[in-house]
Amino acid sequence: MKSKQTSFDIAYRAGVSQSTVSRALRNSPLVNEETRRRVQEIAAELNYKVDKNASSLRTQQSGTIALLLFEDPTNDDSLINPFFLSMLGSITRASAKKGYDLLVSFQQMSNDWHADFEDTRKADGIILLGYGDYTDYEEKLVKLIEQETHFVRWGADVKGLSVVSVGCDNFHGGYQVTEHVIKQNRKNFAFLGGVTTGSPEFLDRYKGHCQALKDNNLNVDSNLQIDAVSTDESGYLAAKKLLENGVAFDAICAASDLIAIGAMRAVQEAGYNIPNDIAVVGFDDIATASFTFPAMTTAKQDTVLAGELLVDKLLQLVSGEEAQTQLMPTTLVVRKSCGS
Amino acid sequence: MKSKQTSFDIAYRAGVSQSTVSRALRNSPLVNEETRRRVQEIAAELNYKVDKNASSLRTQQSGTIALLLFEDPTNDDSLINPFFLSMLGSITRASAKKGYDLLVSFQQMSNDWHADFEDTRKADGIILLGYGDYTDYEEKLVKLIEQETHFVRWGADVKGLSVVSVGCDNFHGGYQVTEHVIKQNRKNFAFLGGVTTGSPEFLDRYKGHCQALKDNNLNVDSNLQIDAVSTDESGYLAAKKLLENGVAFDAICAASDLIAIGAMRAVQEAGYNIPNDIAVVGFDDIATASFTFPAMTTAKQDTVLAGELLVDKLLQLVSGEEAQTQLMPTTLVVRKSCGS
DNA sequence: ATAAAAAATACATACGTATGCATGCGCAAT
DNA sequence: ATTGCGCATGCATACGTATGTATTTTTTAT
Known part of the structure; x- marks a missing residue:
């Protein structure tokens, strides 16, 4: 690197003091209009940039948000759930829009993640992203609260903890898609997704699914519910198990697009036609969903809005304001995979 | 936040000076074995974390890598090319493995990105990610070099500039997939992807494609080459144009999986069977590729390796070592979309 | 013309760490 | 006993910025 320019260099060139330079660059009203212009001119000319470390040290603000992405530990390390990847994209954009940088970190829900970023002053706040299906998850949240760390999280509300969450209405989403399939005159529904062991998100989707069935006087057959985590492989295996089961069904509601x-694939390999023989619907509306064959009907989670909400609420917390947990509605996206 | 602990607090508790604390925590050999243990114990007990801003200010090293992701400006803002998203994931992992944090930023190849992160001392080096199809791209690279910024980039080598690049052998990849399709006895090849206007990556793939055709005494019909950028929509439109063209073909080589x-979709909507009527192959091997119907044959770029190489080489540069541009081989992934 | 008020700038310091240099201490060699 | 040496630690300072306070300059009011 070339010898870095400091505010003293600018000050010398401009014939003013360092403090005036600092104020001029931050557009302080304390400095004369013309002086400011001259200082900014010289700064631009010398390609001067404020040293963020020094600045952050002085102000105790980093202008940075940390994003912690928790991945399903059962996953291979090279793959990332596309839904979360999409969230990552929207969060990046949302924070850029607010003038914040984004520090991204993948975590395995291991030891000390809860203490890392804000404590080291590298970030002003933390966004937690991932399915909330980890055993010691709440425990860590409590520690975060104790440390008075600024953070928000994606997912279903956590009862009993004063945590700001942004999530989508999984119950309603599950209800919505199921209802849509019911309208296509399907009678025997299978559900693919971890219910007993899985994430609260999946459970809510299942509950919505069941409610829709009940409201329409249809059976909930527990033989037709197969656990699965959110990977295509897991969905494939679950569907295979379902088919081997022998119980007849004409519709599959999956807890996520990947599962769907x-x-x-499993259904088609077994020789069935989608949607004629079996209707399939997903959940999330990941990019791939519109390019499956047939194109998938699903419940869309608005990741762009979600990213903005997460960032906005986090910044509210950082600036000392209150922020509220918020549930976003899902949108039914009708394509071809369920007959209309 | 609770009142932050500083190294002075630790020093007071341990009955030593602040400098000894600093040394002890960094495992300096200058400090006595037992003192070190005691200091580290107390630090852990008080949940003390080194203030990275102060530390970075003092050492002039941030322990952070910046990733600048350039997106096709023609894209809608909410979508990110899944291939680059996958790269982002592997780079995140690779830098974490090296103990570096990752600062992610989406750029529109706008004004001052080339000066931003390293100059502000927020990052020790920069990784450039994106297709190299921007008009003023090289110009900006030159500025980066002039500033003596540490950076590496993804993509084809840039002739004439001493820039460290990591890319895959697009020519060979294009050759490889085309050759494979030729072996399935296809004769009339279409190519979808921007050649005249597009990125150097696409151009190299096309060149490899053409070379394979020539080596097998097949025609290169320029009527069967349609420009497209790397989105599914663009691929859809290009294929439609191709079909309306009226020129017969029995194979499509796409410059990327998204295009494919x-x-x-366009081909299937037109009533053709893949692969019986028309073979289709892609390039990249994004996650979706294995779940199209039929599953897509494609040239895989090893994103995990790429991420590690990029990070390794960047860190070499940061530590003052030399680093070499490297070309990675592609791997042919045979699935169902081209008849075998 | 002079005092007071306002505006613009300079001075001084703190943020928390890392590190060169000085100091102190114990012990061996003279 | 004095010198010398190595080891462990403390002292002092610098990294570059932002900001409270002091100071100077300019303007306004009398």
Whole structure:
């Protein structure tokens, strides 16, 4: 690197003091209009940039948000859930829009993640992203609260903890897609997704699913519910198990698009036609969903809005304001995979 | 936040000076074995974390890598090319493995990105990610070099500039997939992807494609080459144009998986069977590729290796060592979309 | 013209760490 | 006993910025 320019260099060139330079660059009203212009001119000319470390040290603000992405530990390390990847994209954009940098970190829900970023002053706040299906998750949240760390999280509300969450209405989403399939005159529904062991998100989707069935006087057959985590492979295996089961069904509601994608493959390999023989619907509306064959009907989670909400609420917390947990509605996206 | 602990607090508790604390925590050999243990114990007990801003200010090292992701400006803002998203994931992992944090930033190749992160001392080096199809791209690279910024980039080598690049052998990849399709007895090849206007990556793939055709005494019909950028929509439109063209073909080589996905949809909507009527192959091997119908044959770029190489080489540069541009081989992934 | 008020700038310091240099201490060699 | 040496630690300072306070300059009011 070339010898870095400091505010003293600018000050010398401009014939003013360092403090005036600092104020001029931050557009302080304390400095004369013309002086400011001259200082900014010289700064631009010398390609001067404020040293963020020094600045952050002085102000105790980093202008940075940390994003901690928790991945399903059962996953291979090279793959990332596309839904979260999409969230990552929207969060990056949302924070850029607010003038914040984004520090991204993948975590395995291991030891000390809860203490890392804000304590080291590298970030002003933390966004937690991932399915909330970890055993010691709440425990860590409590520690975060104790440390008075600024953070928000994606997912279903956590009862009993004063945590700001942004999530989508999984119950309603599950209800919505199921209802849509019911309208296509399907009677025997299978559900693919971890219910007993899985994430609260999946459970809510299942509950919505069941409620829709009940409201329409249809059976909830527990033989037709197969656990699966959110990978295509898991969906594939679950669907295979379902088919071997022997119980007849004409519709599959998957807890996520990835599961649905795997299920579609298994169903098609078994020789069934989608949607004529079996309707399949997903959840999330990941990019791939519109390019499956047939294109998948699903419940869309608005990741762009979600990213903005997460960032906005986090910044509210950082600036000392209150912020509220918020549930976003899902949107039914009708394509071809369920007959209309 | 609770009142932050500083190294002075630790020093007071341990009955030593602040400098000894600093040394002890960094495992300096200058400090006595037992003192070190005691200091580290107390630090852990008080949940003390080194203030990275102060530390970075003092050492002039941030322990952070910046990733600048350039997106196709023609894209809608909410979508990110899944291939680059996958790269982002592997780079995140690779830098974490090296103990570096990752600062992610989306750029529109706008004004001052080239000066931003390293100059502000927020990052020790920069990784440039994106297709190299921007008009003023080289110009900016030159500025980066002039500033003596540490950076590496993804993509084809840039002739004439001493820039460290990591890319894959697009020519060979294009050759490889085309050759494979030729072996399936296809004779009339279409190519979808921007050649005249597009990125150097696409151009190299096309060149490899053409070379394979020539080596097998097949025609290169320029009527069967349609420009497209790397989105499914663009691929869809390009394939539609191709079909309306009226020129017969029995194989489509797409410059990327996304283009191939769009093309597959267009072809299927037109009533053709893949691969019986028309073979389709892609490039990249994004996650979706294995879940199209039929599953897509493609040239895989090893994103995990790429991420590690990029990070390793960047860190070499940061530590003052030399680093070499490297070309990675592609791997042919045979699935169902081209008849075998 | 002079005092007071306002505006613009300079001075001084703190943020928390890392590190060169000085100091102190114990012990061996003279 | 004095010198010398190595080891462990403390002292002092610098990294570059932002900001409270002091100071100077300019303007306004009398």
